[in-house]
Every structure is written in C-alpha cells, then in structure tokens.
Amino acid sequence: MQLEVEVDPPGAVAIDRETERRLTAVAAAGPILVFGVSIFTSAYLLFLVEPMIAKMILPLAGGSPAVWTTSVLFFQSVLLVGYGYSHWLSMKLQWKWQAALHGALLLAPLPLLPIHLIPGWNPPSSNPAAWLVLVLSVAVGLPFLVLSTTSPLIQYWFSRTTHPQASDPYFLYRASNLGSALGLLSYPFLIEPWIGLRAQAQMWRVAYIGFLLVVAAALVALRRARTVNPTPDAAELGDAIPITWKRRGRWVLLATVPSTWMLAATSYFTTVVRPMPLLWVIPLTLYLLSFVVVFARRTLVPRQWLSRIFPFYALPLLGIVLLDGGGPFWFLAALHFGAFFLAALLCHGELAADRPHRRQLTEFYWWLGVGGAAGGLMVAVIAPRFFKDFYEYPLAIAAAALLRPARAPGGDRRARVLDFALPAGLAAAMLAVVGALTLSGALDRLNRVEVTAVATGADLVRVLIVLAIPAAVSAAFIRRPTRFGLAITAMFLLGLLPIGSLAAVYQQRDFFGVHKVVSDPSSGEHALIDGGTIHGLEFMKGRLRDTPVAYYSPAGPLGDFFKSKSAVDAGWNVGVIGLGTGEIACYAKPQQTWTFYEIDPAVVQIARNPSLFTFLRDCTTRANVVLGDGRLTIAQAPDHSYDLIVLDAFGSDAIPVHLLTREALSLYAKKLKPGGAILFNVSNRYVGLAPILAREAGSLSMVSLERIDGQGDPAAGKFPSDWVATALTNDDLGDLGSRPGWRPLHPDPHTPLWTDDFNDVLSVTRLG
Known part of the structure; x- marks a missing residue:
C-alpha cells in the first residue's frame, strides 16, 4: 500500500508568518488607536472651550490682550493641577481604585453643562484680573480640569501594558497637541462663523458625552490588554534613573521660556505691530505644533540645525522690537512667529530628548505644567505690575538664547570667564559712548538734525548703539550660548537708554495695555499711543x-x-x-x-x-x-x-x-x-x-x-x-x-x- 503524503506548497510557511505578522500588527494598533482617540478628543475639547468661554466673558471684561493672557494663565494653572492629580493617582492607588476614582471625576462636570456664565456677575471698575479668574473657575474649572488629566493618565496606563511600544509612550503626546491645534483652529474658522454661543455650549456638552464613551472604550481596551501592575513597585522604579532637582529645574526653564515668549509675542504683535483680531491664534498654534514635531518617533528636525539658524532670526527680531521697527505685514509675521517657532522647537526639543523613563512620565508632565504656568504668570501678572512696556518679550528672546545647546566645548576657566566679561565689556563700551555724546552736547545737537522725514541724527545713533554694533559683536559669540545670550541681554539693556527724537513724557502699563504719551518739541504735539495705535492728539501751543x-x-x-x-x-x-x-x-x-x-x-x-x-x-x-x-x-x-x-x-x-x-x-x-x-x-x-x-x-x-x-x-x-x-x-x-x-x-x-x-x-x- 502506497502512502500519499501531502506536501505544503512552497511559500506556505512564509504566507502564514506574514499573516501572523499582519494580525499581530492589527492587534497592536487597536489599543493605540483607542488611546490616541481618547487623548485627541480631550485636547480638542479643551481648545474649543478656551475661545468659547473667552468670547462669553469679553463683553463683561472688555477687549484687551490681557483678557486672553489672564485666561491662558488660568488654563495653564488648571492644567498643572490636572497633571498633579494624574501623577498622584498613578503613583498612589491600585488599578481598580484608579479606575473608580477617575470614573467618578469624569462624570462630575455633567450637572454643570452646558457651559454658561452666572447672570449678574459684573466685573469691578478697576483691575478685573481676580474677577476673571473667579468667573473662569466657576464656569469651566471642573470640565477643564477633568479633560486636562486625560493625556498624561492614558499615556501612563498605556505604558503599563505589554504592548510592543509601551516602553516609550511619549509619542501619544503628539495626539494631544495635534488635537489642541485643530480645536484651536476649528473655532474661529469653522464654528464661530456659523454657530451661536448657546448652540456652541449645547454642542460641547454632546461632544463631552461622546468623549466619555471614548474613554470608556479605552478603559475596556486597557482591561483586556495584558498589563503589569498599574502602580510601579520599588523594583520597577529602580530601573529608572533618579530625577535630580537640577534636572527638574532645567525642565521648568525649558517649558517656561516658550510659554512666556508665546504670550509676550501675542501681546506685542496684536498691539504694536498689527492691531488685528484673531492673530493670537498663530503663536498658540505654533506652540502646540512644536510639541507634535519634537515628540515624533523619528527626529523630524535636527536640534543642532535649529541651534545654528536661531541666532540669525533672534538678532534682527530683537533689533526690530527694541527700535520699534515696522515693515510689511507678512515680513513681520514671518520674523516674529518664525523666530518663536524656532525657539519653541529648540526648547521643547531639549525636553523631548531628556524625557525620563516611562515610570516617571506623569512627574515629567507635571514639571512641564509648572513651566507653562510660570510663563503665564510672568506675562499676565508680573510683567504688567513691574514693567512699563513689553519688556518680557526681549527677555524671553535672551532666555531662549541662553538655553540653546552648545556648539562648542565648555572650555577652560578662561573661556567661562570671558562668557561673562565680553558681554559686560560690550555694554560698558556702548554706555561710555552714549555718556560722552551726552556730556559733550553732541547728542542734543544730533537730535535737531533731520536725516529723513521721520528720523534725526540721534535716531541713527540709537540704531548704532542698540542694534548695529552689538549685533555685529554678538554674531561672533554664536557658538557659545551663555556669551551670546548675555550679549543679547546687553542689547536689551541698551535699548532702555533714552536716545531718539520722540521721547515718552509719560508711560504706564496696566491690565488693559501700555499707554504712552510722546511729545514732539518742534510742533508741541502730545500723542496718546496704545501699542501701535494713536488714540488722541493735542497741540499744546499755538x-x-x-x-x-x-x-x-x-x-x-x-x-x-x-x-x-x-x-x-x-x-x-x-x-x-x-x-x-x-x-x-x-x-x-x-x-x-x-x-x-x-x-x-x-x-x-x-x-x-x-x-x-x-x-x-x-x-x-x-x-x-x-x-x-x-x-x-x-x-x-x-x-x-x-x-x-x-x-x-x-x-x-x-x-x-x-x-x-x-x-x-x-x-x-x-x-x-x-x-x-x-x-x-x-x-x-x-x-x-x-x-x-x-x-x-x-x-x-x-x-x-x-x-x-x-x-x-x-x-x-x-x-x-x-x-x-x-x-x-x-x-x-x-x-x-x-x-x-x-x-x-x-x-x-x-x-x-x-x-x-x-x-x-x-x-x-x-x-x-
């Protein structure tokens, strides 16, 4: 009797392995999709509610950039609280208690929806900042807090699974910032032109309920996934490199500078450069997109390349800010917002490169939240109280320059001393020149010499002292961040010198902006200028x-x-x-x-x-x-x-x-x-x-x-x-x-x- 043996055709094993690989990939993609959609949806709703509630409040608080910067400070502070809650929850509670507590928190905002203002809460006649924070807390504080916890918490839960990509869950942070950017852009272009505020609030409530369903699906997917203990034990934490306070401080600085720059550029550009509505959307969108770029799985923009080109944006930008320069809209927008985007990519790129072990993810995000809130505090509270002008803008530029990664070795003690001595010498030399011109009376005579229809000889001296000479010297310091950053700081300090034809006889800054009265001695004109707009003019003689x-x-x-x-x-x-x-x-x-x-x-x-x-x-x-x-x-x-x-x-x-x-x-x-x-x-x-x-x-x-x-x-x-x-x-x-x-x-x-x-x-x- 002859036995017939069935032989598998060639390639059958390969096909089975390929099918298995594809099935494995599909199975692996499922949890990522659910978790990514949860994070994306929460961020999208966060950045829909921000402009929506701001529009509700503007009729009461008045229209000024400070309303937006104060609102951003509030949202950043609530975000910090949400990140702190996520860190505490992930470190202190077992999985079943995490799910129970967070589930209850997710349901808590429902009785407060749709979002609305309490009738009769009118602002005080003086500074309404405290009133604004109180109104925001009551109207959107709890929904915003709940949504802010989603991204770090779900990323952490994903890191506790046995998924092949769970060892580095930070790529999911891109979904959060992409959702934020799309939510921000959707409001002025897709929602506001077509839908009234009451309908917006109702739609947001429906969307929040949809978000709850997505999070429920994520929790089910997490429960079905093979997970390790959601609360790390001592052995697992031992695998992570301990976080030093120096490292935490660096994280805070790297997060503070882009936040400060974003808000400062918004205030400056929308008041001094182009007083146009909705321009605040541009820097905030770039801020969010910078996170999307730097937290990609693969490097999209090399940090060394960013570090090389940043000074060539920073120097002309600083000069235009210090000299109140103008120009075509698109040129100024490209310069201001392009330099900011480079700085955000640099600082956030350093953060992404220094991200800690997945077990320390929630703490990392909390320190990022501290930096973001510190930037908002600087622009919304500290600067209006202590600065008479938008000085936080050039200071943010200088801080970003100081935080650049070094292109040259640290050097010996002499090089480190020169990092401080050379910028100080530059400032001293320029001050000596100004002092000599002032004492000799030459500066006063130059102030009466008309070089062009709008500039005098003293204005040209200002350009040389504040920009041309310091910028040329600073260009030689590019390879050393400390030296270059301090030289930029010296330029800012030189910009405070009262050199030029139109002197401010009065200047004050408050919640509503910077008010400046300038005088033209030749005509006797006094002009009230708020940002870049003249709001009144008087001839004091004749x-x-x-x-x-x-x-x-x-x-x-x-x-x-x-x-x-x-x-x-x-x-x-x-x-x-x-x-x-x-x-x-x-x-x-x-x-x-x-x-x-x-x-x-x-x-x-x-x-x-x-x-x-x-x-x-x-x-x-x-x-x-x-x-x-x-x-x-x-x-x-x-x-x-x-x-x-x-x-x-x-x-x-x-x-x-x-x-x-x-x-x-x-x-x-x-x-x-x-x-x-x-x-x-x-x-x-x-x-x-x-x-x-x-x-x-x-x-x-x-x-x-x-x-x-x-x-x-x-x-x-x-x-x-x-x-x-x-x-x-x-x-x-x-x-x-x-x-x-x-x-x-x-x-x-x-x-x-x-x-x-x-x-x-x-x-x-x-x-x-």
Whole structure:
C-alpha cells in the first residue's frame, strides 16, 4: 500500500508568518488607536472651550490682550493641577481604585453643562484680573480640569501594558497637541462663523458625552490588554534613573521660556505691530505644533540645525522690537512667529530628548505644567505690575538664547570667564559712548538734525548703539550660548537708554495695555499711543490748542455732524463711550452736560492730567467720567436721557463686540430722547464695521449714514477717519445726508446680524 503524503506548497510557511505578522500588527494598533482617540478628543475639547468661554466673558471684561493672557494663565494653572492629580493617582492607588476614582471625576462636570456664565456677575471698575479668574473657575474649572488629566493618565496606563511600544509612550503626546491645534483652529474658522454661543455650549456638552464613551472604550481596551501592575513597585522604579532637582529645574526653564515668549509675542504683535483680531491664534498654534514635531518617533528636525539658524532670526527680531521697527505685514509675521517657532522647537526639543523613563512620565508632565504656568504668570501678572512696556518679550528672546545647546566645548576657566566679561565689556563700551555724546552736547545737537522725514541724527545713533554694533559683536559669540545670550541681554539693556527724537513724557502699563504719551518739541504735539495705535492728539501751543484733531477734526465727519445740529444742540445731554484724550469734549457748549464712559482707569488719569492733555480742563468743566464697561454703565442711565451718544472704542485689535450687537444698539436707542442720534467712530484699518451697523440698524427700523474721510492733513493733525451716524429717522440727522461725502447705508440681507449670541469678527477682518 502506497502512502500519499501531502506536501505544503512552497511559500506556505512564509504566507502564514506574514499573516501572523499582519494580525499581530492589527492587534497592536487597536489599543493605540483607542488611546490616541481618547487623548485627541480631550485636547480638542479643551481648545474649543478656551475661545468659547473667552468670547462669553469679553463683553463683561472688555477687549484687551490681557483678557486672553489672564485666561491662558488660568488654563495653564488648571492644567498643572490636572497633571498633579494624574501623577498622584498613578503613583498612589491600585488599578481598580484608579479606575473608580477617575470614573467618578469624569462624570462630575455633567450637572454643570452646558457651559454658561452666572447672570449678574459684573466685573469691578478697576483691575478685573481676580474677577476673571473667579468667573473662569466657576464656569469651566471642573470640565477643564477633568479633560486636562486625560493625556498624561492614558499615556501612563498605556505604558503599563505589554504592548510592543509601551516602553516609550511619549509619542501619544503628539495626539494631544495635534488635537489642541485643530480645536484651536476649528473655532474661529469653522464654528464661530456659523454657530451661536448657546448652540456652541449645547454642542460641547454632546461632544463631552461622546468623549466619555471614548474613554470608556479605552478603559475596556486597557482591561483586556495584558498589563503589569498599574502602580510601579520599588523594583520597577529602580530601573529608572533618579530625577535630580537640577534636572527638574532645567525642565521648568525649558517649558517656561516658550510659554512666556508665546504670550509676550501675542501681546506685542496684536498691539504694536498689527492691531488685528484673531492673530493670537498663530503663536498658540505654533506652540502646540512644536510639541507634535519634537515628540515624533523619528527626529523630524535636527536640534543642532535649529541651534545654528536661531541666532540669525533672534538678532534682527530683537533689533526690530527694541527700535520699534515696522515693515510689511507678512515680513513681520514671518520674523516674529518664525523666530518663536524656532525657539519653541529648540526648547521643547531639549525636553523631548531628556524625557525620563516611562515610570516617571506623569512627574515629567507635571514639571512641564509648572513651566507653562510660570510663563503665564510672568506675562499676565508680573510683567504688567513691574514693567512699563513689553519688556518680557526681549527677555524671553535672551532666555531662549541662553538655553540653546552648545556648539562648542565648555572650555577652560578662561573661556567661562570671558562668557561673562565680553558681554559686560560690550555694554560698558556702548554706555561710555552714549555718556560722552551726552556730556559733550553732541547728542542734543544730533537730535535737531533731520536725516529723513521721520528720523534725526540721534535716531541713527540709537540704531548704532542698540542694534548695529552689538549685533555685529554678538554674531561672533554664536557658538557659545551663555556669551551670546548675555550679549543679547546687553542689547536689551541698551535699548532702555533714552536716545531718539520722540521721547515718552509719560508711560504706564496696566491690565488693559501700555499707554504712552510722546511729545514732539518742534510742533508741541502730545500723542496718546496704545501699542501701535494713536488714540488722541493735542497741540499744546499755538492756534490749534484745545482744537479737536486726529479723527475728530472740525473738517471731518464729526465736525459735519455738530455743524448740522448747531441750531438745536444748546442744551444737549451727551454720552460718550470711550474717553481717549477727551478731544470730543471740545465740541461741548456751555449749557450742555457731557458724560464719558471709560473702562480703563489709566486713560482717565491721562486725560485729566493737564500736563499731558488739556481738553477736559479747558473745554468743558461739566464733564462727568464714569469708570466701567461702557455698555454696562450706560445701561444704568435713565431711558430717553441723551440727545447724542458717541461710541469711540473700535480703533484697536480687540474689538469690543458687545458694544456693536443688535442688543447693544437697541439699548442705545432706548437711552435717546426723541430726535436723538448715535455716532460710531469705526476708523479701523483692519476691521470693516459699517456693514454690520447698517444691518443692525435696519433690523431695528433705524436709518444710517456713513462718511469715509480719506483726506489727512499732517500739518493740522487731521487723520483719515470713518464715521457712521444712526437715528430713528433721517430728520433726526439734520442736513447731514446732504453734506459732501455722506451716503446712506443700506442693510445687506447677506450680511450676518450680530447679536450677543452670534458674531464673527473674522468675516469683517482685512489684512490692510
């Protein structure tokens, strides 16, 4: 009998092994997918709720970059608490207690949703920072805390499995930052233009419930996975290199500098460079993407390459900041944000390279949270209190330069001494030159020599002393981070010297920004400058003294209005939201009563200081100044009490949208006497508000006129301006409609109607 032996065809074993490999890969990818989606979803919701709650609060807190930086400080602080909770939970409790406690915490925010503000919680008339933190704590503190625990905790749980990639779970941190960046970008571009705040809050609640389901799936996947003890024992911790306090301190510094730079660049760019809405999205997105890049499984950008090119960004950026330089928008954006992205990649790259053993993961993230919160504290609290200008920005640049990885060996004792001596010698030499020029009177003579239409000889000396010579010397120090960083610090200190043509006669910084009054001795002009925007101008001598100029010139739209109403305005009661320098007060007549509503106490002090501006003192002694948010305070005035309401609060980057909504316009109309009118100064290079006002006026059966006055007159201090006049009937506007340049504003049904619930600044923003 012959036996037939069945022989496997060639390649059968290989096919089986390939199939097994693929099945193993699929099985390994399953937990990663579930854990990654959990982390991504939590981060996405975190960065959706930040701009959403900020938009809810802005109508109460006023529009200023400080509202955003204070909010970021709050979120960073809560993130730190969440990281601390994750570390404690992972180190102290067994798995079943971890799951039970965290499950209860995940459910805790549900009774507080949808997110909303408590009615009647209005801010104080002075610094609202503490009030802002309290409101954020009540409104979003618990949901934000719960979401912030997800990334470190799930990464830690994943590290306790026997998954092939569990030995280095930090790659999952990319999912967190990618979700954060997409959430941040989704809000202004996909959500805000289409969905109102109440609907946003409801959708966020639904999304949070979906997040709970995803986390539940992750817990099930973790339970099914083969895991080691979720709480490490002494033997396992012994495998990890002990973390020294020096190493922890370095982590904190490397996390603090990018956080400080991000917030400082945001404040500086959106006030000094381009006062445009939503620019804060750019640095925060780059900050998050830097983590995505450096925590990749493979090196995407070599750190040595970043270290080499960073100085060539840092030096020109520092020069532009110290010299208040300008230029095309895209060039400045590339320089400011490009340098920041390089610094973030450098610092975060050093953190990624020094990440500890997986058993120490939660502690590592906690120290990163400490650094992030320290950066927020620096910009939101310390800098406004102790700095008169945005000094934290150049200091962050110098700190990043000091933290660069060295390209040259440490050297001997002589080299280390020179690291300090050479920058000090550079600063001393420049100070000696300035001292000699000042004592000899040469600097004063140069200040009277006009080199160009906008610069004097003293301005050129400033460029040489602050930038050109120190930058050339600093370039020789690039290979030694300490020497280069201290040379940059010397440049910053030299930038504080009062060299140049336009000296600041007054400067103050508060929660709402940096207020500077500069003087031109040749013309006698005093100008109030907030960031990069001139908010008022006065000629302190000559025929134009106590004459409204800038946007308020008698030859401009505002002058037209008062000329058209001259026959009937002798006893008017006038309300003005936005004080500025008080120029509008010089249209007042003796029997009129004028009330100014101003949110910033520093602006009130400036307008009332006769050594800076004399409009309030000389033009009307019956002017009242009410401190607080314009909409909230004017609401307390009796109905039908004003003949005229003027709104002059839309010249900066942070447009106070709550002053422009349909509900706000309805409130102003309610405060008008029969025959009264409302004037809006909508002069803004970057935001077009006239179509929005026309749409709202049409919805309330009101009429609107606009005059765009593009003719400036520098000799007379007249600026181009854009004004909108609104009233119940055309007769209430007198003969304004027949005056040159004025045109009716017809509501466009395609223009969205701005309400307290829905508004979209991005749709009316232009780059200019």
